[in-house]
Amino acid sequence: MASRLQEIIESLDRDDLRVLRTIEKLMSRHEYVPLDIIERRSRIPGGRLWKILWRLSDLKLVRRQAGPVTGYTLTYLGLDVIALSSLMGRGVISRVGERIGVGKEGDVYLVELAGGEVAAAKLHREGRTSFSKIRRLRSPAAMVDRKQWFRIAKLLGEREFKVLVRLHERGAWVPEPIAWDRHCVVQEYREGVELYRVREMSLEEAYSLLEGVLTTLRIAYLDVGIVHGDLSEYNVIYEGDGRGVVIDWPQYVYKEEENADELLERDVAYIVGFMRRRYGLQVDPGEALAYVKGARASPPRPG
Ligand SMILES: Nc1ncnc2c1ncn2[C@@H]1O[C@H](COP(=O)(O)OP(=O)(O)O)[C@@H](O)[C@H]1O
Numbered sequence: 001m002a003s004r005l006q007e008i009i010e011s012l013d014r015d016d017l018r019v020l021r022t023i024e025k026l027m028s029r030h031e032y033v034p035l036d037i038i039e040r041r042s043r044i045p046g047g048r049l050w051k052i053l054w055r056l057s058d059l060k061l062v063r064r065q066a067g068p069v070t071g072y073t074l075t076y077l078g079l080d081v082i083a084l085s086s087l088m089g090r091g092v093i094s095r096v097g098e099r100i101g102v103g104k105e106g107d108v109y110l111v112e113l114a115g116g117e118v119a120a121a122k123l124h125r126e127g128r129t130s131f132s133k134i135r136r137l138r139s140p141a142a143m144v145d146r147k148q149w150f151r152i153a154k155l156l157g158e159r160e161f162k163v164l165v166r167l168h169e170r171g172a173w174v175p176e177p178i179a180w181d182r183h184c185v186v187q188e189y190r191e192g193v194e195l196y197r198v199r200e201m202s203l204e205e206a207y208s209l210l211e212g213v214l215t216t217l218r219i220a221y222l223d224v225g226i227v228h229g230d231l232s233e234y235n236v237i238y239e240g241d242g243r244g245v246v247i248d249w250p251q252y253v254y255k256e257e258e259n260a261d262e263l264l265e266r267d268v269a270y271i272v273g274f275m276r277r278r279y280g281l282q283v284d285p286g287e288a289l290a291y292v293k294g295a296r297a298s299p300p301r302p303g
């Protein structure tokens, strides 16, 4: 069965998409783009444009502001449709499936790649919560202004894609990045469960997982020069057999930044502590940190 998003995308013709992209572009200047400007830029005559905008509002891809000047703004759904149909046009994906994850800062959908394989598409959402993981990228005005949210969401997509490329090519346990368009990052789908849902694990499996996660943090720190900054049982997918991946990287900080060491220490202490509390795995957090920072060559053995 086709997902709702797939149905919406299939129902749009070229002019519909043209209107959406026109509004998207003009939103760098207007939060609500005046109708006459949309008409001028899209070159779609008034009567026809009006019908298109009516349908797009009905589908909740745009929102209308009535008043002295009628204007339209894109919704996140509208931006999703633009990015996903662009990925289709580029021959990256062929279909959009169901939503598999709703995070604080992103919605994740299953997608089918042009070759038929399944992948995950993360659509960044800035502005969903007022306390973003990425405070550094925003100004106070960004809290209220949709056009700023979109700009930041796109920046987060770019950041996440590019950092996944660097981590993945160095052998870190992360999903393989496939493509990026605007605020959407297409990545390898890793079937598993978030670690917070895994009630039991043997000590051997727990150690293997922790070793992989610590090695991933070490690659990030020593080879890529970054700290994840939001490591928890919600951002590790466990695939069984002591294997998994660390996801959700866009809030990373560079290791030269002033709070980087503190964040790294927190990430390491947190995951080591979680593995101890939940699965009884005893590993010294100081030794784990020394391994991640390159001060020791091998991961600490359980005590
Ligand atoms: N590559 C992936 N493979 C499988 N599931 C994923 C993948 N990336 C994300 N998910 C699912 O989507 C959820 C939200 O993704 P995440 O990157 O953590 O976004 P958020 O910033 O919203 O927390 C995850 O908890 C996980 O269930």
Ligand SMILES: [Mg+2]
Pocket: 103, 234, 235, 248
């Ligand atoms: Mg997350």
